[in-house]
Every structure is written in C-alpha cells, then in structure tokens.
Amino acid sequence: MKLKIDYSVYLVTDTGFLQGRDFAACIEAALKGGVTLLQYRDKNADSRVLLERALLLKKMCAVYHVPLLINDRLDIALAVQADGVHVGQSDLPVTVVRRLLGEQAVIGASAHNPEEARQALADGADYLGCGAVFGTTTKNDAGYLGLDGLQCIRQAVTAPLVGIGGVNSTNFEQVLQTGANGAAIVSGILAADDIEAEVRKFKTIADRYKNI
C-alpha cells in the first residue's frame, strides 16, 4: 500500500542557510522538532556527495519515521531507496519518473498554475509543490505565485499540495488558510538559530488545521 504522507511541515534542504553549522546536526534538529516530510535538494554537489548525504538522511529519517524524497535525482533516490522524488519543470518528466520508480513511490511535481498542476497529476504526480507563495531568494528562477495563485490551484485540483517559497512561521498560517495541505519550507526552518524550536512553531500552527 502506498505510504500515507503528512505534508504539513515539509522541510526542503539547502546548505546555503546553515551559516557554517553542521548539515547533519541541523537536519536532525529539524527532525526532532517534528518535520513531517523531508526533501533532499542539492543542485550543485557531485553525485558521490549527493549519495553520501542522501544515505545519511535516509538513516536519520528512518529513526524519526519521516519519509525522504529526493529532488530531481532519480538515481540517488534509487541508490538509497528513498520514498520518492520531487521534480521541477526542468527536471525529468513525471511520466518517466513514475515508469522508473513504480506505483508505490511518492512523486511530487512543481506547478506554478492550474494548468501545470492538472498536467502533473494526469502524468502521475501524487502531490504538488506550488510557488513561489512569498518573495523568496532560494530559487532565482521561481516565478511568483502569491497566496491568490496558490488558492487558485487549490480550487482547481483535489490532490495534496504544498505552498513553497518564502514560507516562515509567521506567514505559514496564511498558506494553510488557502486550503493547502502544508508548506515546503527552506530558510524558514534552516536559517533559524534554534531549528528545533522553530519547527515546533510550525507544528503548533499546523495542529489547528483540518486540511492536513
């Protein structure tokens, strides 16, 4: 049976916000705080480094019973037996990922409008990452969607979706108010001085919403 996912507090990794702190220690703090889903995203490292970090995350996620998805790199996902893959519009097509990973894998796709959202789901995606909801510096090429745009996609599809882009513990509730199932968070968690405590703030807010 397919893994049941809690998309509410979805951490996407980025080493750029760690300010010299240890990668594994920061991710473990986030897992302790209660992130519900983890995506390993790293667009720059060599494959060997990607593999080593993904293996480390896989072990940590197993301890905390948190599913692990890999951004873009289906080979890394296969190598570490991750729970799935997240693909953007310039990554491998959802149809190809589904064919190679099988029906049980969790496949997410980025969508910036209702048309992309419907297409991704028709192609076999399990959930959608929609953004940028707020101004963000994480991905320079991410188009701005806004809360209105997110709500527009929410009304167009019934599949799980998360908002991404500039989400922090202050604006997280606005994302949930659109009917989104959660948010994919990068700097909103990883740039915090106390990562574990920051994740707990998200958890407290998420606990109040039934769309999760």
Add this chain to the structure above:
Amino acid sequence: MKLKIDYSVYLVTDTGFLQGRDFAACIEAALKGGVTLLQYRDKNADSRVLLERALLLKKMCAVYHVPLLINDRLDIALAVQADGVHVGQSDLPVTVVRRLLGEQAVIGASAHNPEEARQALADGADYLGCGAVFGTTTKNDAGYLGLDGLQCIRQAVTAPLVGIGGVNSTNFEQVLQTGANGAAIVSGILAADDIEAEVRKFKTIADRYKNI
C-alpha cells in the same frame, strides 16, 4: 549475453567544442565517420535537457549500431535504456551502478593509477578510462597521467582500457602503442572542421592495431 564493445574510437560528447554548430549534426557526422562507442557527457544541463539529448543520441546510435553510454547520470541511462554508464571518482560508486543497472550493463570507470584501476574492476567495472594521457583543457580537475602512466595501468590489468585526455589523430597511435584498446576522444573529434573525415583518420590508424 553482454554486449561486445569496440573501444577503439570512443567519442565523448562536449558541447563546448562545437563553435555554434548543431549538436545532433556534429554527432551524426562522427557516427558516419565510424566512431565505435559514444558517451554522452554533460555536467551542466538540466535533467530535462539531458533526457532530450540522450533520447536523440539513443536514436542516432541505433541507426549506426553504436552503443551509447551515459556519463555519471544513471537515471538518464535508465530513462533512455542506454547500454551503460561511465563514472568518475566523484560520481556514483561502481558497486552502486552495477547493483542498479544489472549484469548486462556496460560500466566504465575512470582510473588514474593502477590502484584505482584494480579497485574499479574489483567493484564490477567492465572497462577503464585512464587519463589524462596528454595535456587537456576538457576537464580542469583531471590529473596528468601521461603515456608512461597509461602503460603502467595497462601492465597492471587485463580488462579493456582507453586513454583519455588530449587525444587527437596525430597522437592516437602513441596511445594504441601502449596496448590500450582505444582512446576516448573529445576535442580531437568535435573541434575538427570536418568531423566525419577526422574520425576516418582515427579509424585508419585503429585498423592497424590488433589490441582493439
């Protein structure tokens, strides 16, 4: 049964030498000239572009009955059903690639000395790419091996191996004289004004060597 490979005139793609010429047209000229093996290497393109180019190469290679290997990206190799993968020391380990691709796949590994060569073969590699044989500008991080170093690896292992790094139609014969089974060639083919004619020069030389 495992594919029998002719490693003699082994083209490794690089878009940097095409001087604005069409990628597909240049590769087709090389196939017409008689390259015996093709590796698609592209360290910069998005996964979607990698997939599209790999699919194109797969179709062209089928027409010319030339095996296609993919550099590093096992996911792209799986997606296009390439004949195998070539990995460097900072790519996925050979053991992982072999486990995911199976026994029939052709797996090549870069080796810069006898120790790396023996290890790669023990890990399951089918052939070795050894270099840099000559000074080269293709990969900034490639250590210099020289013809002596190539011969040293040749004497240490019996598996197929090719020299790589700065090989052109003028120095190709020196590579074959070490007992190497061929050369992996980048600019030596792709920077030529007449790619097809340049490949024929390599073929003429290769025809004189029985270690191929």
